């Protein structure tokens with residue numbers, strides 16, 4: 596497998612860490628091109644730090660971070676991101692929020708004005724893929740939390756990123772909406788062939804969505820277990836009720852419990 600994201604022996608200490616303790620230490624992880632990876636671990640273990648390192652928002656004190664064959668030395672332009680809080684700008688329509696990254700990321704920035712119709716078409720096609728056909732003219736505050744999160748996935752994908760980083764994107768949603776969004780995410784991954792790294796506290800979410808799951812230790816975070824998910828795709832929510840699925844979730848839970856005890 597050719598790694599698309601290769602985090603090699605990384606130790607990172609925040610400049611402002613009061614105790615001087617690293618957030619992550621000897622962190623090693625490889626995610627293949629087009630793979631869907633999930634990162635799970637106890638609270639504060641460095642999952643968000645890992646995301647920041649992979650996207651060039653932080654640089655490691657030791658070790659290397661390679662994305663798409665290049666060492667990360669600046670914010671990674673080929674990445675899209677979505678977080679727990681969709682943070683849409685309330686004065687822009689949903690469609691204009693989705694188009695926002697194009698005003699920043701080249702080559703789209705220079706093309707946007709002349710090719711606006713093409714980009715609007717793309718945004719509308721993404722809205723359709725996440726079940727929001729015809730909702731683009733609404734303001735974010737006219738949408739439910741689940742709809743806003745769907746729109747934020749469109750915004751993360753509008754510039755056709757090769758890497759999509761998802762930090763607890765479904766954490767604030769009720770369990771039915773969350774499961775609906777899992778299916779949206781599953782279908783987007785299948786359609787866009789993008790490499791995805793999902794940080795989550797939800798072990799069922801990781802087991803349903805990912806090809807590969809990494810369990811992190813308590814701070815300073817490192818990978819204590821790596822699990823390939825054996826379920827064939829396309830996956831249906833029904834698999835989450837099978838004994839094999841429960842067994843996998845139980846095994847992951849064991850790794851996290853051990854990591855918490857070690858803290």
Ligand SMILES: Nc1ncnc2c1ncn2[C@@H]1O[C@H](COP(=O)(O)OP(=O)(O)OP(=O)(O)O)[C@@H](O)[C@H]1O
Pocket residue numbers: 609610611612613617618637638639640641642643644645814
């Ligand atoms: N900017 C910062 N300056 C100093 N310390 C930080 C900074 N950001 C994070 N930390 C510390 O680094 C450690 C790892 O934080 P991080 O946010 O990566 O963990 P996490 O696993 O994402 O947490 P959670 O599961 O609670 O969201 C924590 O102890 C945190 O307090």
